[in-house]
Amino acid sequence: MIRWGIIGLGKIANSFATDMQQVDNSIIYAVASRSQEKANDFGAKYNVAKCYDSYEELAQDPQVDAIYIATPHVRHAQDTLLCLTHNKAVLCEKPFAMNLQEVDSMIAKAKEYNVLLMEALWTRFMPHFKFVKEELESGRYGRVKSLHADFSFKAPVNPDGRLYNKLLGGGSLLDIGIYPVFCALALLGKPESITAKGKIGKTQIDEEIEITFNYKTDTRVFLSSSILKNTPTTATLVCDNGIVFLHSRFHQTDKVTTLLNGVKVEHDFSYNAKGYTFEIMHFADLLRTGKTESPLMSFKFSRMLIQTLDEIRELIGLHYV
Structure with missing residues (x-):
């Protein structure tokens, strides 16, 4: 059984949690929001054991095996780094981060701690x-x-x-x-x-x-x-x-x-879910077999993707602080 934590409890986290209910041997054990009320409401909806108002508390929970990060784009890097430093496997929603520099810092941290990290771009697994x-x-x-x-x-x-x-x-x-x-x-x-x-x-x-x-x-x-x-x-x-x-x-x-x-x-290719089940099962299989990188959504590919997005943004003059 893989006990999941979810950080960031918006629309996509709800879709992810709904599909999780159709995946064998995986449960949502803990969730975290900046609002305790929001965490409690989400937890009640999906029968979650632990509801935190602190991302760090969830990352520190020794019962959590894997964490799905569904916070806004700008938080992906910092939230991933937090979880990796607590030796938690991380499935981070796309885009992996805001730029190549952030993605490289995430990959380096995952390698340093020898922990599984993958970008959650669900299409690749469908x-x-x-x-x-x-x-x-x-x-x-x-x-x-x-x-x-x-x-x-x-x-x-x-x-x-x-x-x-x-x-x-x-x-x-x-x-x-x-x-x-x-x-x-x-x-x-x-x-x-x-x-x-x-x-x-x-x-x-x-x-x-x-x-x-x-x-x-x-x-x-x-x-x-x-x-x-x-x-x-x-x-x-x-x-x-x-x-x-x-x-x-x-x-x-x-x-x-x-x-x-x-x-x-x-x-x-009809399926009875929203479609997140496939990436959840792939990630769970990687975790159970001790893998630290996905062959389908590799670090090399995630780097190429964010590099391409960086180049496109540069071409249209779009810069984030």
């Missing part, structure tokens, strides 16, 4: 995405000629809310644009060059962004994200021998359509 990656790597589709991927939704304008608040790491790129970027890097690798343009709003965060990846193979990748409008949120790969289409919302869909050598197939 059946539909594993299938797409394996299909492309089989070589049957030939070269990928283009990839189009978008992720947008119309968010209420709230200068103090997480999405619009620069002090909380707000903006479309780090919150949802990371998914199209991840998709391209995971399926095609690091691009030869990147171009990007963004719309910086009144609160000095990127409200919209358009990104192009260029590869030596002449593969063209077009990525976009926005918190100003709704878009299909799909991903389409056009290859020499066919097409791979990830239905909406591509990062968590259970539907993929392939067209290979003229034969169209609808693939169904």
